[in-house]
Amino acid sequence: MYKLGEKITPDQAKRFAIETAKQGRGFVAPNPLVGCVIVDKNECFLAAGAHLRFGEAHAEINALNAVSDEGLLVGATLYVTLEPCSHQGNTPPCAKRLAELPIKKVVYGIADVNPQVSGQGLELLKLHGKTVEPFEQYQAECRELVEQHHFHVQHQRPFMALKVGASFDGKMALQSGESQWITGEESRIHARQLRGHYDATMVGAGTLQYDDPSLDFRDTSFADQKQNKIVILDPKGRACEDFQSKTLFEKHDAKNIFVLTREEHMQKWAKNLVHVIPWEASSRGWELALKNLYQKGISSLYIEGGSFVYGQILTHGLAQKLYLFQSPKLIGEGMSWTHYFKNGSLQEVPELKNWQSLPIGSDRLHIAYF
């Protein structure tokens, strides 16, 4: 945190804009995360702001509102992680507001991909005599802030991330089926926190039957702050009968639960008052089901297993991101988390990109992209 009037370098301002953007995590969808820092003509900190909740003010406006006197903006520089918007949405266009103010320069992280915005915000600012510059660093960080948004705007389906907890040797369970717990408590809390960064969590019917998870936010910063949506993949309708005895049913409103199942099992699920969405184990079946979820307001999906679900997502190439919590335990023979994913040759095997790895308790969290 910087104090009003404190000296701040351009590099610090960029990094602080990125950190500030993260304040909106989990609450801005389907909008992107955006952070903004305003620095006066003497390179002193004036204000910061983030887009905090969908429907509320954008980052630039929150930062501007924190400036007590418009006179302070004369010659100021505004750092913003994403190109300012140029269209009327829930809120008026930010680029227009900025254009009218006496600020001198706008430094932006990345351009928007939204066709209603892309480049136009920057053009408007230039037309009004502002200097406009991109960040020269931190592109990857800025892209990460908007990854869910950019993906769903371009593809009209949810951004999907696999969350896996596995042993050092990639197993989710012993041969006996025992699986609790392979990863440590810090990892499990961290994984629940990440759950909050997504609109919805997906699990398979097997996980529901055997683990009876609550899939809630209990010990995270999202507890009592957010209702998450649940997607259940139940091809054969087998989780339907005793669903009302499950922890999931007790902890979540039925209106927040979405079941993907084959057409012939849809009817029997309806009695549980959840959303029931037709699904088939094919690329086309997935495409339709995901579009359906997207139309129902799910713009990002956090996939928590089990192995059949992972296999489906991998086989159909549906995920964009992977979180693997790797524990130091060596299980040996057991259930690999990629057991249901088949490849004929090394040439066709997918290769993860932008792989980062960090310690979490005695485990490691690997984050990578498909």
Next chain:
Amino acid sequence: MYKLGEKITPDQAKRFAIETAKQGRGFVAPNPLVGCVIVDKNECFLAAGAHLRFGEAHAEINALNAVSDEGLLVGATLYVTLEPCSHQGNTPPCAKRLAELPIKKVVYGIADVNPQVSGQGLELLKLHGKTVEPFEQYQAECRELVEQHHFHVQHQRPFMALKVGASFDGKMALQSGESQWITGEESRIHARQLRGHYDATMVGAGTLQYDDPSLDFRDTSFADQKQNKIVILDPKGRACEDFQSKTLFEKHDAKNIFVLTREEHMQKWAKNLVHVIPWEASSRGWELALKNLYQKGISSLYIEGGSFVYGQILTHGLAQKLYLFQSPKLIGEGMSWTHYFKNGSLQEVPELKNWQSLPIGSDRLHIAYF
């Protein structure tokens, strides 16, 4: 590298002693790696030295020999990664030599575990009025320098490290058997370099038959510098018949090759003029075979697979260290590197310790201990 007369802090001296010790990697066995830095009374760098080759001078002596004038040692401090030796071996005891010099202080990394040395070197120095202090940091780094030595002195068998190259999801090969290459070239070169840090490399008969490896040092700093020993685990004697057509036979002297096989297959191996050592797939069988290898001068063993060998080593709890090269490829269904390692419950599953992880090209190298 520091220059003569350059200011050097105690922290820098310790770290430089550790780095200097590594110059002996691969050449000092069965001795430990040791590094030494001498700093004069004004905290200026005087000299550094390492134990470079078995049978040659110890680190302290090499450092002392680099000091041009004994007068410079008045009031000097000597930093050494391991307690100075106090017994006559191939070379005279270092502690005695140091005791006679006008140095003021000896700062050592860790105490020796060798009963002929432990604590005695330090006592001798104190008796001669030297200040003796342990490093307050870098214990783990100093222990790593002597891990092979300390283990074999205590257990009278080789220190053993598993080297594994696997996919992101822990597979050594696709279901089809295809396995070349899962890890990247940087990893494979790095793995060959690590091979040089050990007395011998172990592979199974399956690896020999299907991969026909050369197991040499071709593109590493050990090329033309060192002959490594090869241990082949061939329970059923199946690699015996066409052994002389293998690259391994062509690249290595038969006297550097050791075959572990069941008693009934020993005779047929003898014709290849290699060392043949009786082995059984039991704890007792391994114990005898490893003692035998140790008596033949193998004090450390680098185990390169395949999966049967890994399974044996894991099942009998024989390895001390693990190097896992994890690639960003996602193989899915295939051969897990721990396929032949069975555990009945999570309670009995081994948990790796002191896990470090670093990027190597587009892969990651995980180093951990059992």
